[in-house]
Amino acid sequence: MTNLDFDRASGFANAALALLKRAQIPPFPVYYELFYTYATGSNAELNTQVNALLTRSGTISVEEASDLCEKFLKVSDMEEKLRAMSQVMSRKITDVNQAIDVAMVSANSYSGSLQQASGDLHAGGIDEDALKMLSSRLLKETRRMQDMNRRLEAELENSKDDISVLQRDLDEVRKESMLDPLTKIPNRKCFDEQLSADLERTHAQNATLSLLLFDIDSFKAFNDTYGHLTGDQVLRLVAHVLKANLKGRDMPARFGGEEFVAILPETELAGAVTVAENIRRSVQAKELLKRSTNEKLGRITLSVGVAQWRPGDTAAALIERADKCLYAAKGAGRNRVVSEKDLPDFSTTSTDVA
Known part of the structure; x- marks a missing residue:
């Protein structure tokens, strides 16, 4: 390595550390790699997204940095x-x-x-x-x-x-x-492909299918209070509970951030609500401990939206209805399951038709 190469690499390293310090992000290797890559300018899309975040708020949160790591560093490896x-x-x-x-x-x-x-x-x-x-x-x-x-x-x-x-x-x-690297359950790409295939099969067989959309209540505040690593522990816990409560062809996935989703083929709305309630109760029943200190961190809760496929539904229409139910659960005080039957106005709401 020449002196010039050494000086350039040192400059990139100093820039990465300065960005970590500015954002108050711990200098773990994965975050260092993210900002070192940003400093080199070798990934144009990464730089565009980082610059947009810096322009918007002047800094980058740990959660945003984690999302960038999952998106760009894993893609690079692949x-x-x-x-x-x-x-x-x-x-x-x-x-x-x-x-x-x-x-x-x-x-x-x-x-x-x-x-x-x-x-x-x-x-x-x-x-x-x-x-x-x-x-x-x-x-x-x-x-x-x-x-x-x-x-x-x-x-x-x-x-x-x-x-x-x-x-x-x-x-x-x-x-x-097709796997989310943190929780080891299917990621959004896998979910999109599976939902498309399941909806096609459901339509062809005139069967039924339900969709559950989960959101961890007050996750950002929890993350800010106890730190990113503890937040990762929470995400893995929810993923574990989902896998434990879903059977057969049911498929859980990480939808993005603190949101999860589950596809329930051949399941009507009432049965899907029962599954959602079981998952919500199982998560609430688990008390969190901070591994490094054994400090009790309390419990987390889920809000859940449940929607059932209708003839003519696209994937987007089904997800939108589940999301409206989830939004209603949040608005009603969180830690609850809301389905389409709890929102009668959905019966007159038009949906996208393929």
């Missing part, structure tokens, strides 16, 4: 993995193509030898010595062709094994890209 696998795949394809090219050249040469031998034999007048030489030459060419075929088979077999490993790695990367 792109790097895909890039590496793409390079390996490209090399394997090149190796296979080269092996096939060599085999084709050998096959053409062998074909030419056979044609020449055939011409000599049909021409007649070939003596015993010439026939022996011709047989020896054909035997030699045949053995060379057999060796080439064995090498090609080995190359193709090795490539088949390598491609199988790459396929497994790609599957793992895809699964990873």
